[in-house]
Amino acid sequence: MLAVLDAFDSAHRTLTLTDLARRAGLPLATAHRLVERLTAWGALERDESGAYQIGLRLWEVATLSPRGVGLRETALPFMEDLYEATHENVQLAVRDGTETVFLERISGRAAIGVHTRVGGRWPLHATGVGLVLLAHSPPAVREQVCSAPLETFTPLTIRDPRRLRAVLAEVLRTGTAVSDRQITMDALSVAAPVRGPRGDVVAALSLVVPSEQAQPHALVPPVRIAAQGISRALSWGPGT
Numbered sequence: 001m002l003a004v005l006d007a008f009d010s011a012h013r014t015l016t017l018t019d020l021a022r023r024a025g026l027p028l029a030t031a032h033r034l035v036e037r038l039t040a041w042g043a044l045e046r047d048e049s050g051a052y053q054i055g056l057r058l059w060e061v062a063t064l065s066p067r068g069v070g071l072r073e074t075a076l077p078f079m080e081d082l083y084e085a086t087h088e089n090v091q092l093a094v095r096d097g098t099e100t101v102f103l104e105r106i107s108g109r110a111a112i113g114v115h116t117r118v119g120g121r122w123p124l125h126a127t128g129v130g131l132v133l134l135a136h137s138p139p140a141v142r143e144q145v146c147s148a149p150l151e152t153f154t155p156l157t158i159r160d161p162r163r164l165r166a167v168l169a170e171v172l173r174t175g176t177a178v179s180d181r182q183i184t185m186d187a188l189s190v191a192a193p194v195r196g197p198r199g200d201v202v203a204a205l206s207l208v209v210p211s212e213q214a215q216p217h218a219l220v221p222p223v224r225i226a227a228q229g230i231s232r233a234l235s236w237g238p239g240t
Contacts, residue, residue: 004024004035007023008053014053017035071234072103075104079104088208088209089209090107090226091105091116091129091207092203092204092205095133095137098145098148099122100124101119102118102122103118104118123151124137125164126150126153128179128191129191130204131179131191132206133201133203135172136200142165146164153184155185176220176223177192178190186210186211187208188214189208190206190207190220191204192226192227194227195231195235203230204227205223205227
């Protein structure tokens with residue numbers, strides 16, 4: 001059953017039954033039986049074309065993970081303050097293996113449209129939060145990402161391992177990351193690390209704005225202040 005769920009990723013968000021069976025390595029009849037059970041429970045949903053996608057109930061269960069709940073609840077007031085100050089998209093993400101997982105997002109009608117969603121996954125090299133998380137990852141993770149083919153979304157997506165290594169070094173030097181038109185050609189993000197009680201980077205916070213006339217240097221201070229606020233709150237812990 002888990003093999004069916006594992007067939008979905010950031011590049012395969014909607015799959016037909018045949019695709020699910022192939023990606024899960026299961027006979028079609030077995031895949032059909034498992035998919036029916038997962039759909040009945042709410043882990044999968046069918047769209048208008050009859051294809052399958054991850055269901056809302058699975059995400060609801062995933063949000064109960066201690067790793068995400070305390071972090072999200074602690075970060076939310078700071079994210080709301082950052083949104084009120086900018087009226088742009090504010091995002092919180094963590095690393096899972098070689099992917100970025102978005103825990104929370106705040107956006108308004110006037111904010112630029114973004115392709116990310118809560119619970120969504122993206123490659124680490126292609127977003128501001130991902131670059132922060134990758135820069136602060138163990139060396140083995142950084143090397144795994146840099147040595148693998150880098151997925152491309154726009155002509156400006158980082159695709160050269162040498163350039164990626166240079167960008168990661170700059171992130172460590174400056175303490176922030178700028179991702180300019182890597183996912184779409186109209187968006188730029190500025191991200192900063194969120195640190196846990198032991199000082200290790202546990203998440204990343206970003207502000208996503210229209211790339212046209214964006215001034216990253218002006219966005220760095222509010223993003224950094226919000227991320228530092230979350231870090232302090234995590235260090236204090238509940239009731240302190």
